[in-house]
Amino acid sequence: MRKNIVAGNWKMNLNAEQTRALISELASVQLPENTRVLVAPPFVNLSAALEAAAHSSVEVMAQNMHQAESGAYTGEVSASMLTHLGVKTVVLGHSERRSYFGETDALLAQKVQTALNHHMEVVFCFGEELAERENNTHFEVVASQLKNALFALPASTWSSIVLAYEPVWAIGTGLTASSAQAQEMHAFIRQTIAEAYSASLAQEVSILYGGSVKANNAAELFGQPDVDGGLIGGASLVAADFKGIIDGLR
Numbered sequence: 001m002r003k004n005i006v007a008g009n010w011k012m013n014l015n016a017e018q019t020r021a022l023i024s025e026l027a028s029v030q031l032p033e034n035t036r037v038l039v040a041p042p043f044v045n046l047s048a049a050l051e052a053a054a055h056s057s058v059e060v061m062a063q064n065m066h067q068a069e070s071g072a073y074t075g076e077v078s079a080s081m082l083t084h085l086g087v088k089t090v091v092l093g094h095s096e097r098r099s100y101f102g103e104t105d106a107l108l109a110q111k112v113q114t115a116l117n118h119h120m121e122v123v124f125c126f127g128e129e130l131a132e133r134e135n136n137t138h139f140e141v142v143a144s145q146l147k148n149a150l151f152a153l154p155a156s157t158w159s160s161i162v163l164a165y166e167p168v169w170a171i172g173t174g175l176t177a178s179s180a181q182a183q184e185m186h187a188f189i190r191q192t193i194a195e196a197y198s199a200s201l202a203q204e205v206s207i208l209y210g211g212s213v214k215a216n217n218a219a220e221l222f223g224q225p226d227v228d229g230g231l232i233g234g235a236s237l238v239a240a241d242f243k244g245i246i247d248g249l250r
């Protein structure tokens with residue numbers, strides 16, 4: 001059975017001390033069955049986060065990773081550096097990586113492959129921009145992002161893939177997709193995976209929604225049959241708000 005997941009993307013926020021403090025607050029939350037909570041601090045705070053999360057059900061993931069094994073890539077971090085620390089999951093393809101750092105589907109396909117080679121789990125982000133929704137190409141765009149970055153993978157690797165559909169127009173804007181818009185797209189994503197692989201594989205993939213999820217809209221979004229939780233930015237930085245969103249899974 002696929003898992004329900006609430007994942008916090010902390011982006012370029014919090015120092016090591018603040019990271020520890022926030023994780024300690026989250027560590028006390030009793031999670032419902034079949035549920036996971038993950039947080040993604042910046043690289044420099046991963047060790048502090050792992051320490052603070054030890055012996056709790058909070059899992060720590062990285063926000064990004066380089067596709068090469070090692071070498072002359074100043075400022076970058078490799079998969080083996082992450083796994084050596086104890087990080088088992090990496091977020092790839094976030095819209096900010098795509099738009100500010102030029103990450104393409106082709107590059108992301110390489111990053112995903114590298115992560116899987118290192119037995120890491122991938123939270124793969126994708127989603128259309130506002131203009132694409134307005135000109136009604138959002139389904140096409142999402143299908144091509146999935147196909148270009150993921151559909152060359154063998155079926156056996158999909159147990160290590162979590163999807164995060166994040167319409168770019170809803171990220172950090174306060175504009176949330178309605179629960180009907182989210183459900184419509186998530187059902188489409190599941191159908192697209194079923195066609196590329198199989199219905200049973202599609203049923204096993206957790207598909208998260210991201211984009212201005214807050215404590216007051218989480219339950220409605222997560223209550224949709226194909227929405228298996230959320231990837232949360234701003235609201236994951238405040239313990240009470242993040243806990244309220246986790247409550248949305250109950």
Ligand code: PGA
Nearest residue numbers: 171172211212232233234
């Ligand atoms: P937001 O960010 O919740 O602040 O909209 C979501 C994300 O970027 O993953």
